[in-house]
Amino acid sequence: DTGVSQDPRHKITKRGQNVTFRCDPISEHNRLYWYRQTLGQGPEFLTYFQNEAQLEKSRLLSDRFSAERPKGSFSTLEIQRTEQGDSAMYLCASSLARGNSEQYFGPGTRLTVT
């Protein structure tokens, strides 16, 4: 299957711990996005990459959050010193670098901070 994959699918962590999520985009897609979705809401944009360059970061992305895409393929999203408010579904998407290109989403990583 050549869809977007994310790992892990679920993560439970204690407040204050660091967590890292991985996203593998569709292989020919050079754009990669991270979104966060809380219960009952639509996804909210966090950041996106074109190849290895991080082109935009939302103000939602506090300094505890960092994302990388070192070789322009997979990406990682790290949250340091997790807080209960970080509990959410973290969605990764990828697309071609074309204005009308749809974004294909992965299954998401559900984070629960206890």
Place this chain on the structure above:
Amino acid sequence: AQKITQTQPGMFVQEKEAVTLDCTYDTSDQSYGLFWYKQPSSGEMIFLIYQGSYDEQNATEGRYSLNFQKARKSANLVISASQLGDSAMYFCAMREGTGANSKLTFGKGITLSVRP
């Protein structure tokens, strides 16, 4: 102001009937794109249909069509011949500007339930 507004409460439709899900948007850009995604209970976001701001024809994809009314800034999704598998959350989203700005802004979604 909200960029994407989806205000319908949970929607119900009888199997095999058509249903319209409303979406209004707000942007000052001349170039933008509108998307609809479906999110079943399993959680994955599934792309359904796209409409560009300069497209003169309403977009169609199988049983999905987009009723695009630019002057009213609305982009309603029409699902024809509803199926039980259409029960899900539906999100309207917008990309503003040209290709370099490609992030999507989503509405809060609408829950659709299809009755047998």
